[in-house]
Amino acid sequence: MASEEYASIVRGKIQRLDHKIDLLRAPRAVLLRELNAFDSATRNLPLETLSGIFLLACPSTTEKPPPQMVLRSVSTHWRDVVDSTPYLWNSIDLDHIGPEKESKKWYTQYLEFFLERSGRLPLDLRISFSIITNGGNAKHIISLEADRMIKKNISRIRSLKLSLVPEKFFDLVPRMKTLVSLSIHYQRDFKLQLLADNMIQELAFTCEPATFTRPESLGSITQLRLENMCIGFALGLFLACPNVVEFTARRLRFESQNSPVNAIPDGLVVLQNIRKLVWEAPLNRESQWNRAFLRRFRFPALEHLRWEQKSCPRMDESTALFFARLPATLKILVLVGVDRYYRDEGTFFNYIRHDTAIETIELVDCKEFISYSFSYLGMRGKDGRIPFPKLSSLNFSEDKLTGNSVELFLGFVDFRLEIEERVFHVLAEGVSDRWADDVWIDLMQVQAAQSRLNFIVRDNEGNEYKWP
Numbered sequence: 001m002a003s004e005e006y007a008s009i010v011r012g013k014i015q016r017l018d019h020k021i022d023l024l025r026a027p028r029a030v031l032l033r034e035l036n037a038f039d040s041a042t043r044n045l046p047l048e049t050l051s052g053i054f055l056l057a058c059p060s061t062t063e064k065p066p067p068q069m070v071l072r073s074v075s076t077h078w079r080d081v082v083d084s085t086p087y088l089w090n091s092i093d094l095d096h097i098g099p100e101k102e103s104k105k106w107y108t109q110y111l112e113f114f115l116e117r118s119g120r121l122p123l124d125l126r127i128s129f130s131i132i133t134n135g136g137n138a139k140h141i142i143s144l145e146a147d148r149m150i151k152k153n154i155s156r157i158r159s160l161k162l163s164l165v166p167e168k169f170f171d172l173v174p175r176m177k178t179l180v181s182l183s184i185h186y187q188r189d190f191k192l193q194l195l196a197d198n199m200i201q202e203l204a205f206t207c208e209p210a211t212f213t214r215p216e217s218l219g220s221i222t223q224l225r226l227e228n229m230c231i232g233f234a235l236g237l238f239l240a241c242p243n244v245v246e247f248t249a250r251r252l253r254f255e256s257q258n259s260p261v262n263a264i265p266d267g268l269v270v271l272q273n274i275r276k277l278v279w280e281a282p283l284n285r286e287s288q289w290n291r292a293f294l295r296r297f298r299f300p301a302l303e304h305l306r307w308e309q310k311s312c313p314r315m316d317e318s319t320a321l322f323f324a325r326l327p328a329t330l331k332i333l334v335l336v337g338v339d340r341y342y343r344d345e346g347t348f349f350n351y352i353r354h355d356t357a358i359e360t361i362e363l364v365d366c367k368e369f370i371s372y373s374f375s376y377l378g379m380r381g382k383d384g385r386i387p388f389p390k391l392s393s394l395n396f397s398e399d400k401l402t403g404n405s406v407e408l409f410l411g412f413v414d415f416r417l418e419i420e421e422r423v424f425h426v427l428a429e430g431v432s433d434r435w436a437d438d439v440w441i442d443l444m445q446v447q448a449a450q451s452r453l454n455f456i457v458r459d460n461e462g463n464e465y466k467w468p
Helices: 003-043 047-057 067-071 076-083 101-117 144-152 167-171 231-239 288-296 317-324 368-377 405-419 433-445
Strands: 091-097 123-129 157-163 181-185 191-193 202-205 211-213 223-230 246-253 276-280 304-308 332-336 360-364 393-397 424-429 453-458 464-467
Touching (some): 047 067, 067 076, 101 144, 167 191, 223 231, 231 246, 231 288, 288 317, 360 368, 368 393, 368 405, 405 424, 405 433, 405 453, 433 453, 433 464
Parallel strands (some): 091 123, 157 181, 191 211, 202 223, 223 246, 246 276, 276 304, 304 332, 332 360, 360 393, 393 424, 424 453
Antiparallel strands (some): 453 464
């Protein structure tokens, strides 16, 4: 291709780009006028009001760039208001710190920038590294300057989330006397110590510590979340927290030969304070700790149970006993991963006492069990009793409802609206458009549904469609 011809092609491309730029200049000018007008309007607001608006616009998130940094770049007036509002700066996210000096230098400056503007407010601090780079021999946690700033403000740290941090950081935790929330994720072989005067209220591990030195009783903890660890360690720690109100246990491993099986308590274990329990059934049902938990642990004040089932064996005796002994205080029941295998030899519903206060049932990824639930909850039992007479809400998510599920669902709705003169709530997530359309049309024939059914279909994009 001749040079003159090539130059002509390039000039043509430049002209087309210039034309596109010109087309963008007009809307840009309009947006600038709108921004200036809005900025002028906000200047008339009291500083306390504008500051309050900014607080609502800046939730504690991991967004990059942080929303407060975006707000302060709008105008000098906004920058002054943002910089003089300490509550916008006391949540600090040091996320994915890299091993390079440039990365650590940038996060050091970032930490300093937030601390300078946070006043003396309590700090919510999140620190995570992209990979474990320093191990136990690290000279600094982040950098010399960053470590000094953290130690200087250690008495202000209220909430701490750690992931893949150097081991050296855990030496600081016992000195954090104002720490109320501690969360440790994806940390390998870490060593943690808590003292009697550490008043942590929320504790979360998604990994098991190599060593955990603690007082015999952790009475300050009210929320405990444990994942990816030996069931013996998890339940042993649970029992050391007598005032826990919410307990979550997921992906627990069965005991190894070195697990403290002899620490399983004798007799009944009554936990009076538990209100919410999230339990993922371990794959190994023969675990001694698992049997002890299902057979001997009692939760007389339990209000919210989320049972997660990752495998589909038949109902075993220990699980049946656990559900049969659920208290009458239970209000919310969430079943996850329960499939059709549980409808053959009696199901969860058969074992739960029918005089419970259950108001809401939620079924997540339960496949054919959802249709069975429509049937079971949509008619009186053989003894004439109404299953869960206080039930007023059913939520379910499944994209493959088939067979006669539409007919069963309509029967369920008709039955529930007939037995009680109150509004019944249904949330269906991820169902197919065809299933939703069929239900929508047939509900027209259910007279009570016109006034007493609050039925919402939510698609996979989060869009909601409400009946009627």
